[in-house]
Amino acid sequence: MHSQEIISFKNVHKIYKTGPVIYEALKGINFSIKQGEFVAIMGPSGSGKSTIMNILGALDLVSSGEYKLKGKPIDSYDEDSLAEIRNKEIGFIFQSFNLLPRTTILKNVERPMMYAGIPALEREKRAMEALSMVGLESKAKNQSNHISGGQIQRVAIARALVMNPSIFLADEPTGNLDTKTAEEVMSFFIELNKKGHTIILITHEENIADFAKRIIRVKDGLIDSDKKNGKKK
Amino acid sequence: MNFIELFLLAVSALKNNIVRTILTMLGIIIGIASVIIIISLGQGATQSIVGEISKFGANILTVSPGKIQRRPGLSGGSGTTVDTLVEADLKALNELPNVSQVSGLVSTNKQIIFDGATNQTSISGTDETYAVMHELSFSQGSYFTDSQVATRSKVIVLGDEIVVELFGEDTQVVGESVRVDGKTFRIVGVVENGSSAYVPISTAQKILLSQNYFNGIEVLITDSQLVESMTTTIEDMMLLQHKIDDINDADFSIRSSQEMVDSISSVTGTLSALLSGIAAISLVVGGIGIMNIMLVTVTERTREIGLLKAIGAKRRDILLQFLIEAIVVTLAGGVIGSSLGIAITFLATKLLSIPFVVSLTSILLALGVSAVVGIIFGWYPAKKAAELQPIDALRYE
Ligand SMILES: Nc1ncnc2c1ncn2[C@@H]1O[C@H](COP(=O)(O)OP(=O)(O)OP(=O)(O)O)[C@@H](O)[C@H]1O
Ligand SMILES: [Mg+2]
Numbered sequence: 008m009h010s011q012e013i014i015s016f017k018n019v020h021k022i023y024k025t026g027p028v029i030y031e032a033l034k035g036i037n038f039s040i041k042q043g044e045f046v047a048i049m050g051p052s053g054s055g056k057s058t059i060m061n062i063l064g065a066l067d068l069v070s071s072g073e074y075k076l077k078g079k080p081i082d083s084y085d086e087d088s089l090a091e092i093r094n095k096e097i098g099f100i101f102q103s104f105n106l107l108p109r110t111t112i113l114k115n116v117e118r119p120m121m122y123a124g125i126p127a128l129e130r131e132k133r134a135m136e137a138l139s140m141v142g143l144e145s146k147a148k149n150q151s152n153h154i155s156g157g158q159i160q161r162v163a164i165a166r167a168l169v170m171n172p173s174i175f176l177a178d179e180p181t182g183n184l185d186t187k188t189a190e191e192v193m194s195f196f197i198e199l200n201k202k203g204h205t206i207i208l209i210t211h212e213e214n215i216a217d218f219a220k221r222i223i224r225v226k227d228g229l230i231d232s233d234k235k236n237g238k239k240k
Numbered sequence: 241m242n243f244i245e246l247f248l249l250a251v252s253a254l255k256n257n258i259v260r261t262i263l264t265m266l267g268i269i270i271g272i273a274s275v276i277i278i279i280s281l282g283q284g285a286t287q288s289i290v291g292e293i294s295k296f297g298a299n300i301l302t303v304s305p306g307k308i309q310r311r312p313g314l315s316g317g318s319g320t321t322v323d324t325l326v327e328a329d330l331k332a333l334n335e336l337p338n339v340s341q342v343s344g345l346v347s348t349n350k351q352i353i354f355d356g357a358t359n360q361t362s363i364s365g366t367d368e369t370y371a372v373m374h375e376l377s378f379s380q381g382s383y384f385t386d387s388q389v390a391t392r393s394k395v396i397v398l399g400d401e402i403v404v405e406l407f408g409e410d411t412q413v414v415g416e417s418v419r420v421d422g423k424t425f426r427i428v429g430v431v432e433n434g435s436s437a438y439v440p441i442s443t444a445q446k447i448l449l450s451q452n453y454f455n456g457i458e459v460l461i462t463d464s465q466l467v468e469s470m471t472t473t474i475e476d477m478m479l480l481q482h483k484i485d486d487i488n489d490a491d492f493s494i495r496s497s498q499e500m501v502d503s504i505s506s507v508t509g510t511l512s513a514l515l516s517g518i519a520a521i522s523l524v525v526g527g528i529g530i531m532n533i534m535l536v537t538v539t540e541r542t543r544e545i546g547l548l549k550a551i552g553a554k555r556r557d558i559l560l561q562f563l564i565e566a567i568v569v570t571l572a573g574g575v576i577g578s579s580l581g582i583a584i585t586f587l588a589t590k591l592l593s594i595p596f597v598v599s600l601t602s603i604l605l606a607l608g609v610s611a612v613v614g615i616i617f618g619w620y621p622a623k624k625a626a627e628l629q630p631i632d633a634l635r636y637e
Contacts, residue, residue: 093630099551107544110252118548122241127245166551
């Protein structure tokens with residue numbers, strides 16, 4: 008095993024059962040990701056990208072095959088330990104519904120630290136640092152519904168950042184943004200990646216995928232291609 | 241997360257939907273307010289009745305005609321008029337040791353007339369000792385004397401409430417005359433805080449009632465410690481006097497004022513418990529309302545719960561968050577309900593002129609009950625929220 012390999016998928020299958028209907032979303036996925044990589048996952052709608060992402064983020068479990076995080080099979084953890092992994096190892100950025108409604112930006116960013124039991128003063132300090140990294144310290148006291156779409160994604164990045172996770176998982180983080188704002192948001196991922204964080208990003212858009220160093224293409228629950236990104240920006 | 245943080249989260253979540261929060265609380269508010277009102281008014285009423293009775297003095301034993309009914313209740317025995325208590329009994333009781341005063345009583349209900357104004361009231365025929373035994377105080381004049389009793393004088397002592405009815409406020413009435421049953425009575429005294437009238441017992445027996453028996457005999461015991469043992473002594477003596485062998489055939493009954501206090505307290509206690517039980521039903525209804533709203537809230541916030549789980553919330557974190565939200569609602573409802581209950585009790589006691597008593601225990605109990613309602617009815621929705629799978633919650637539309 009490589010010492011820096013933090014993610015490995017071995018023959019991962021995912022089967023969804025909705026009543027009598029059985030649907031195989033992943034049909035045997037294999038890949039591994041090393042610490043510090045910047046990977047884009049691409050593919051048509053319904054190909055299984057979000058399914059992969061949810062398994063990677065310990066939000067869901069594999070039906071068969073094996074997912075190892077930092078060398079340890081994910082299904083060896085109990086529910087509370089999975090919550091702890093989501094809290095400490097992984098930073099999520101979703102396409103929509105990223106922030107808690109009726110809550111300030113600052114409180115949103117502080118929330119993961121509350122679950123980690125970090126004291127209030129320390130929490131606020133770290134949240135403000137993360138917000139200033141994404142250039143939003145002036146919006147700290149704003150309500151989460153009083154900022155723009157691009158700002159919401161930046162807050163989500165700040166919230167993912169406060170626990171200093173090794174992996175950032177972003178499921179179409181720029182899906183709702185115009186090109187200019189999207190590239191602005193992407194610049195923060197580049198910055199995080201430069202600091203050594205692993206970034207895994209799902210996108211439909213080639214120009215967004217081009218920010219990544221490696222592109223995995225998925226089709227019908229299988230990997231279509233897995234290459235270094237030649238055109239990297 | 242600690243409890244202060246969870247509490248603050250709950251408060252801000254509830255503030256964000258203030259109308260719904262208040263509507264949710266309503267059931268609890270009404271339930272708690274009713275319990276407080278019922279308990280407090282019950283206690284106030286008991287206190288006022290007990291106060292009234294203890295005016296009779298703690299060491300007075302009352303012998304009433306009629307069969308003994310030793311079951312709890314307000315009536316001590318005399319349902320119908322019984323003529324078994326006579327002058328001879330009075331004399332015999334007077335001979336007993338540890339008896340300082342004995343006073344025969346008759347009572348009737350008559351109209352008192354002055355110059356066209358009338359007042360229907362109870363008139364007691366008593367000895368001159370009655371005023372001392374019952375510690376009556378006078379705003380005008382005094383009680384009638386032993387010689388007035390001996391000579392069957394047509395004199396009368398009125399409660400000040402009757403005086404106000406007949407003569408108006410602040411009128412000097414001693415020396416004035418009123419008419420009862422067509423006979424003229426001269427007023428000799430006015431009793432403070434009274435609504436009854438008193439005439440010499442001899443006058444009442446001969447002129448108003450034409451009877452030679454008593455409706456009751458009051459026995460003042462020298463020491464309240466002896467009241468219990470004297471009850472037995474008097475009982476034995478009366479059985480002998482009336483030539484009755486079996487206590488079950490007794491044609492009289494003996495009560496102490498303490499006994500009356502006890503039986504009244506037990507009646508009002510039972511009544512309060514019953515009414516509180518009914519009020520408790522509204523608490524259960526309120527609790528079910530809370531459960532309903534919490535279930536709706538959990539469904540509405542499913543994606544939020546998914547997000548919280550994605551950023552590291554454990555099952556316990558979600559459970560506590562929603563449970564504390566429910567408890568905050570019911571506790572706040574309890575506080576508002578208690579305040580409302582106290583305010584209404586205060587107004588009611590003013591209207592009914594009974595003492596205003598609100599016990600700390602009833603308030604603490606009310607708050608405890610509201611918290612428990614929150615835990616019981618908040619538990620199921622909170623558990624449902626906590627058990628949501630993160631992925632299902634995030635995909636919820
Ligand atoms: N919880 C579920 N229950 C049943 N079917 C599911 C579930 N989650 C996903 N699927 C199905 O699995 C397939 C893959 O879904 P997934 O969300 O991974 O696609 P995706 O590649 O992310 O698509 P998109 O680009 O539209 O987001 C789809 O056909 C979807 O309908
Ligand atoms: Mg998707």
